[in-house]
Amino acid sequence: MSNMSHDSVSRRDFLRTTTCGAAAVGLGAMATGTLAAPTASKPATTFKKPPLPYGKLGRTGFPVTLISFGAIRISERLGTRITKGVIDAGVNLIHTSASYMGGNSITAIADLFRTDKSYRDKVFLCLKSFNPDSEKEIDEMLKMLGTDHTDALLTTFEKADPRRLEAIQKQQEALIKKGKLKHTGFVCHGDMHGVMELTLEKAPKFFEVTLLAMRMLPLGKDKTSDDSTRFLKNLKAFRENGIGILSMKSGAKGAVEQGADVFLPHAKAVLDAGCNSVLTSVNSFEQIDMIKTLDLKSRHMTDDEKKAAAAFLDDRPQACLMCARCRKVCPQGLPVNDLMRIRMYNDEYGWPDHARSEFSTLSLDAKRLACACGDCTTCTQVCPIGLAGAGTVRHVAEMFV
Ligand code: SF4
Ligand code: SF4
CATH class of the missing domain: 3.20.20.100 (NADP-dependent oxidoreductase domain)
Known part of the structure; x- marks a missing residue:
């Protein structure tokens, strides 16, 4: 099952068409659409009360x-x-x-x-x-x-x-x-x-x-x-x-x-x-x-x-805040926050299968990702917990090479 977002397509293009350390693909500006009206309230329903709080x-x-x-x-x-x-x-x-x-x-x-x-x-x-x-x-x-x-x-x-x-x-x-x-x-x-x-x-x-x-x-x-x-x-x-x-x-x-x-x-x-x-x-x-x-x-x-x-x-100082700052600044358009979450599944939770499954939804080439950052430090500079960075991205990519 894939997330067909615009940037996932851009990333895929990037990793398919460039070599390690090469220049990035920028993301196009998003158009703003007209929003639908809010959903009407549902009629009241009687629910069974559970035994637990x-x-x-x-x-x-x-x-x-x-x-x-x-x-x-x-x-x-x-x-x-x-x-x-x-x-x-x-x-x-x-x-x-x-x-x-x-x-x-x-x-x-x-x-x-x-x-x-x-x-x-x-x-x-x-x-x-x-x-x-x-x-x-x-x-x-x-x-x-x-x-x-x-x-x-x-x-x-x-x-x-x-x-x-x-x-x-x-x-x-x-x-x-x-x-x-x-x-x-x-x-x-x-x-x-x-x-x-x-x-x-x-x-x-x-x-x-x-x-x-x-x-x-x-x-x-x-x-x-x-x-x-x-x-x-x-x-x-x-x-x-x-x-x-x-x-x-x-x-x-x-x-x-x-x-x-x-x-x-x-x-x-x-x-x-x-x-x-x-x-x-x-x-x-x-x-x-x-x-x-x-x-x-x-x-x-x-x-x-x-x-x-x-x-x-x-006791969890390296638990990602999920603020997405890293993703917003990445000049390569990489889903850095997703990669950090995948690191968490593998390294902190001990769920390698789930980490692999989540990685597969990103449509990234692990080999190319492993050397995509070069000497860039942009995400490191904005990450409030010092987690995002080229080394961590490489670490995640190498899990799936
Ligand atoms: S170091 Fe961070 S900001 Fe730079 S290319 Fe890699 S993931 Fe993107
Ligand atoms: S900037 Fe740091 S804390 Fe925020 S999503 Fe990225 S890795 Fe997580």
């Missing part, structure tokens, strides 16, 4: 459990059993995509839905999609899952491009009319500030759900920055507009693996910052048992919990 997912009104399931790492029979275990534990939102684990994630969930159709009705299903110009990928995912609709569609929205926003709106409105979609949504791990601010300006009431990278939350000690202040301001505006906020890339995966003493304070901190649910990639039955025991009825954090949450975040 929950809150309202924005204007959807859905009582989402405070911990939800990101099925990014599941596959085969174990994946099906994990999904069943998560839902049996009371978690009521799951997120998957045909791109996860080379299609194995969605297949594992489909196997559960096929075996027992009631499981489909127990969850708020979120699907990630890449191409707002075609319904094919949505139809294929729905067919695979044996369902006629998804509860939310999280279309990738990585750059503050009004044309992309317009295309997403147009597609999602059409899907709602056809009954294939209940609630509008998008996912962003790119230009977080730009995308949030464009949405607030052009379509403040259109989206009902969003999945956002939360690395800019000021959760560690001394973490308040211009980025965190701006991010929190936009997050607050989203919530005021009734957009349900799902968190990702907060570090939840690592926190879950360290057990309740780390995950509970982390989850409380993320929820307290303004998220409705912490999406996490549970992958063992021990983790499911732990989630069942979490006391999230109160968000109050003791001093020890505050210290634990801050210490966990401070």
Whole structure:
């Protein structure tokens, strides 16, 4: 599944037609289109209350459990059993995509839905999609899952491009009319500030759900920055507009693996910052048992919990903020932020298969990429955490040579 963005085409052209260290292809200016009208509100629906602590997912009104399931790492029979275990534990939102684990994630969930159709009705299903110009990928995912609709569609929205926003709106409105979609949504791990601010300006009431990278939350000690202040301001505006906020890339995966003493304070901190649910990639039955025991009825954090949450975040100094500054300045038009996220999947998360799968969506030639930067230092100069740079780009490229 590929992301057919304009710059992906430019990058492909660049890497196909130039030699190492050669000059770059510039990106053309984006035209601004007319935006469609916001989606009309849905009639009120009665939802079953879950057994685990929950809150309202924005204007959807859905009582989402405070911990939800990101099925990014599941596959085969174990994946099906994990999904069943998560839902049996009371978690009521799951997120998957045909791109996860080379299609194995969605297949594992489909196997559960096929075996027992009631499981489909127990969850708020979120699907990630890449191409707002075609319904094919949505139809294929729905067919695979044996369902006629998804509860939310999280279309990738990585750059503050009004044309992309317009295309997403147009597609999602059409899907709602056809009954294939209940609630509008998008996912962003790119230009977080730009995308949030464009949405607030052009379509403040259109989206009902969003999945956002939360690395800019000021959760560690001394973490308040211009980025965190701006991010929190936009997050607050989203919530005021009734957009349900799902968190990702907060570090939840690592926190879950360290057990309740780390995950509970982390989850409380993320929820307290303004998220409705912490999406996490549970992958063992021990983790499911732990989630069942979490006391999230109160968000109050003791001093020890505050210290634990801050210490966990401070232990990840090289976790990408997902600010996309590096990408914006790259004279080669390289998707530097995506490459840094792929580094994270491989080096921090230990998910080489997922890193490879994500790399394949970029349509880059790894050999050429390995020597594309030359002695350029442009992205290094703007990266607030000193992560982006020619060396890191080469490191990522060499994973796939
Ligand atoms: S060093 Fe950074 S800015 Fe320069 S070409 Fe490489 S990725 Fe782009
Ligand atoms: S690598 Fe640095 S500049 Fe690029 S998105 Fe991450 S934090 Fe921002």
